[in-house]
Amino acid sequence: MMAGAPDWNRFAGVSRPVAAAVLGLLALLMIWGAASDVGRDHVAVAKPSSAHFDGLVGDHALYARIAQRVDAGESYYVAAAAEHRADDYPLRPFMTVRLPTLAYIVAALGERKAMLLVLVIGGAAILAWYRRLRTEPALPRYAAVGALFVAANLTQLAAREWLFIHEVAAGVLLALALALYRPARPWRTMAVVAAALAIRETILPVAMLFGLFALINRDWRAVAGWLAIGLCFAAGLGAHVAALAAVTTPADAASQGWNGQGGWIAYLSFVQASSLLRFFAGWVGALLVPLALLGWAAWRSRLGLAVLLIQLGYAALLMLFARPANFYWAMLVTPTLFIGLAFAPTALIELVRSLLRPRTAIPAVVI
Numbered sequence: 001m002m003a004g005a006p007d008w009n010r011f012a013g014v015s016r017p018v019a020a021a022v023l024g025l026l027a028l029l030m031i032w033g034a035a036s037d038v039g040r041d042h043v044a045v046a047k048p049s050s051a052h053f054d055g056l057v058g059d060h061a062l063y064a065r066i067a068q069r070v071d072a073g074e075s076y077y078v079a080a081a082a083e084h085r086a087d088d089y090p091l092r093p094f095m096t097v098r099l100p101t102l103a104y105i106v107a108a109l110g111e112r113k114a115m116l117l118v119l120v121i122g123g124a125a126i127l128a129w130y131r132r133l134r135t136e137p138a139l140p141r142y143a144a145v146g147a148l149f150v151a152a153n154l155t156q157l158a159a160r161e162w163l164f165i166h167e168v169a170a171g172v173l174l175a176l177a178l179a180l181y182r183p184a185r186p187w188r189t190m191a192v193v194a195a196a197l198a199i200r201e202t203i204l205p206v207a208m209l210f211g212l213f214a215l216i217n218r219d220w221r222a223v224a225g226w227l228a229i230g231l232c233f234a235a236g237l238g239a240h241v242a243a244l245a246a247v248t249t250p251a252d253a254a255s256q257g258w259n260g261q262g263g264w265i266a267y268l269s270f271v272q273a274s275s276l277l278r279f280f281a282g283w284v285g286a287l288l289v290p291l292a293l294l295g296w297a298a299w300r301s302r303l304g305l306a307v308l309l310i311q312l313g314y315a316a317l318l319m320l321f322a323r324p325a326n327f328y329w330a331m332l333v334t335p336t337l338f339i340g341l342a343f344a345p346t347a348l349i350e351l352v353r354s355l356l357r358p359r360t361a362i363p364a365v366v367i
Contacts, residue, residue, distance in 0.1 A: 042265060133342070211223060
């Protein structure tokens with residue numbers, strides 16, 4: 001690392017070939033996205049002919065109706081099966097029916113109190129990220145601006161329709177869990193990840209990643225904790241599968257599968273539709289998303305590595321498997337994605353500095 005370079009910046013003092021490769025990849029992704037129709041034909045929102053309920057449309061209406069029936073005393077699985085059949089939603093395989101946790105919460109608290117609960121969790125996530133970025137000893141003071149990006153991309157919490165989308169609740173819990181993560185004290189993160197996992201099973205890769213980190217650190221207590229969470233999740237998922245099997249038949253509609261294979265442009269489109277970027281032209285996201293990922297790649301820390309791996313992992317899942325109608329899957333990671341923009345300017349400066357650094361002259365050998 002060069003003298004005077006920030007210790008937290010992974011790109012400080014890298015070789016010229018590495019700097020050229022990183023800047024080249026960044027430019028390629030930006031140009032590719034800016035030259036494409038981000039959003040067009042890659043995101044499928046609810047149509048006027050979709051299911052309607054109390055001002056809600058599509059999936060929002062489906063999950064709201066299920067929660068209402070649970071509130072009326074009906075079994076979750078009976079209600080879910082009936083509502084899926086009513087609007088020709090698939091019931092097979094089991095992943096097509098959400099875990100019952102969110103429906104029970106909304107039914108128990110009512111919509112207003114459930115919205116307030118999610119807003120409080122969102123506020124806690126914003127505050128936790130502000131404190132984390134402000135107090136990390138290696139980071140510059142301006143890094144705390146990243147908390148504003150979290151706040152900007154949690155604006156959907158104030159909209160009633162998003163209360164019923166499981167990725168929103170799981171995503172805000174994940175944002176809080178990441179801000180709280182400290183390898184020496186993982187218990188708060190464990191509790192929050194377990195709560196997110198109870199709402200959306202697609203949080204499982206995060207729990208597995210933290211378990212792997214604990215294993216690498218040989219922190220056997222943490223390993224046992226993450227293993228216990230995994231076993232409880234497996235038991236809960238097994239109960240979900242069994243309960244669903246009791247109310248479905250081979251004649252019920254099956255999913256068309258998850259093989260979207262939309263690639264980079266689909267990923268950008270999903271992020272745009274699931275974040276504050278929905279108010280901007282597609283080329284804005286085409287420039288900002290690669291910069292955000294670059295920023296996360298720059299932060300040399302266990303938390304920075306964890307978030308980078310989570311962002312890249314879910315980006316790969318979205319690029320390979322998500323269909324246009326699954327765009328809201330991105331809400332699992334958009335709350336934390338743009339924190340990386342706080343690190344991106346310094347990362348770019350160090351990469352350009354490395355690229356422009358004069359070659360060291362090779363001394364002549366005197367024979």
